[in-house]
Amino acid sequence: SVKAPEPAEFKQQPSEERPKEPAKNRVKAALVSLVRNTDLHGMRQTIREIEDRFNRVYKYPYIFLNDVPFTDEFKKGVKDLTDSEVSFGILDDESWGTPDWIDEKKLQHVLDTADYINGRSRSYKYMCRFQSGYIYKHPLLKDLEFYWRIEPDVKYYCQLDYDPFVYMKENNKMYGFNMAPNEYMVTIPTLWNTTKAFMKEYPQHVAKNNLLEFAVENGDYNGCHFWTNFEIVNLSFYRSKQYEDYFKFLDRAGGFFYERWGDAPVHTLAVTMFLRKDQVHYFGDIGYYHPAMGFCPKNSKSSGKCVCDPDKENEFNYGCRRRWDIV
Ligand code: GDP
Numbered sequence: 001s002v003k004a005p006e007p008a009e010f011k012q013q014p015s016e017e018r019p020k021e022p023a024k025n026r027v028k029a030a031l032v033s034l035v036r037n038t039d040l041h042g043m044r045q046t047i048r049e050i051e052d053r054f055n056r057v058y059k060y061p062y063i064f065l066n067d068v069p070f071t072d073e074f075k076k077g078v079k080d081l082t083d084s085e086v087s088f089g090i091l092d093d094e095s096w097g098t099p100d101w102i103d104e105k106k107l108q109h110v111l112d113t114a115d116y117i118n119g120r121s122r123s124y125k126y127m128c129r130f131q132s133g134y135i136y137k138h139p140l141l142k143d144l145e146f147y148w149r150i151e152p153d154v155k156y157y158c159q160l161d162y163d164p165f166v167y168m169k170e171n172n173k174m175y176g177f178n179m180a181p182n183e184y185m186v187t188i189p190t191l192w193n194t195t196k197a198f199m200k201e202y203p204q205h206v207a208k209n210n211l212l213e214f215a216v217e218n219g220d221y222n223g224c225h226f227w228t229n230f231e232i233v234n235l236s237f238y239r240s241k242q243y244e245d246y247f248k249f250l251d252r253a254g255g256f257f258y259e260r261w262g263d264a265p266v267h268t269l270a271v272t273m274f275l276r277k278d279q280v281h282y283f284g285d286i287g288y289y290h291p292a293m294g295f296c297p298k299n300s301k302s303s304g305k306c307v308c309d310p311d312k313e314n315e316f317n318y319g320c321r322r323r324w325d326i327v
């Protein structure tokens with residue numbers, strides 16, 4: 001007869017299903033997240049899904065970054081869910097805060113008056129700036145060739161039977177996304193003008209067969225952006241001269257503070273300026289939910305290895321997803 005294990009002995013997964021060794025031919029890659037101690041529960045939810053759908057076989061390491069030290073509770077809470085290597089890092093002053101050319105008074109006025117979501121949060125601005133220009137420079141990511149960004153409270157709907165990092169590497173993909181919604185334009189009133197000024201100053205940085213058509217309609221930014229809470233990226237893209245010059249240009253302009261420039265439109269505009277479409281991959285098979293919205297790959301209602309309903313969360317609900325197919 002089989003005896004139920006005592007709670008203390010209970011392992012999240014039957015141990016015989018977990019390969020002892022990491023998969024062969026892995027790339028230098030990791031699952032990376034900037035995260036707060038207070039997001040422990042949400043991050044555990046995410047890790048549980050990532051492990052079940054993918055990483056219990058591939059065993060890619062996790063890297064967690066924070067502006068304050070991680071608590072022992074956080075460290076234990078995330079480590080308990082994976083056999084992978086887990087590292088914890090802290091941010092330096094340059095990457096988290098206001099640069100000295102930012103006018104504190106002007107910023108304070110914005111923090112007192114902005115009337116859109118997270119507009120009055122100083123830390124949200126720091127977060128967006130960090131994800132735009134610093135995350136890939138963190139010493140813990142130094143040896144990584146690729147990262148897969150993860151966030152708390154997300155769901156991965158589908159079993160993943162291949163390694164997306166290897167896929168990207170073998171197919172020369174620089175940037176991978178799954179969802180592409182529209183931006184709230186009130187958060188980025190001058191981002192497009194600043195980007196145009198950048199292109200004027202650095203015309204040599206703009207790729208020949210670029211993807212600007214995805215983001216630009218009638219000469220204006222249409223708000224289409226890759227939803228960066230999920231992204232799989234060849235980090236040489238962010239480490240390139242083009243990207244660094246673009247980030248510096250934006251940072252000088254101050255819109256991370258005086259407006260609420262998000263890392264999603266920033267990454268997206270960079271992708272569309274510096275890459276060709278064939279260097280960007282749509283992971284239409286990685287069904288996904290992040291609070292507010294998700295998508296379910298077509299045909300996954302009755303077959304395949306997804307647990308979601310494509311009639312409810314149709315990928316073509318999003319205008320920018322449709323645009324992807326026609327540019
Ligand atoms: P949203 O997805 O735009 O709603 O923003 P989130 O609140 O999910 O933040 C994005 C990511 O940055 C999440 O992983 C958060 O845990 C993390 N984050 C946001 N603000 C802070 C912060 O002040 N400190 C740290 N360490 N992480 C943060």
Ligand code: MN
Nearest residue numbers: 151152229290
């Ligand atoms: Mn989030």
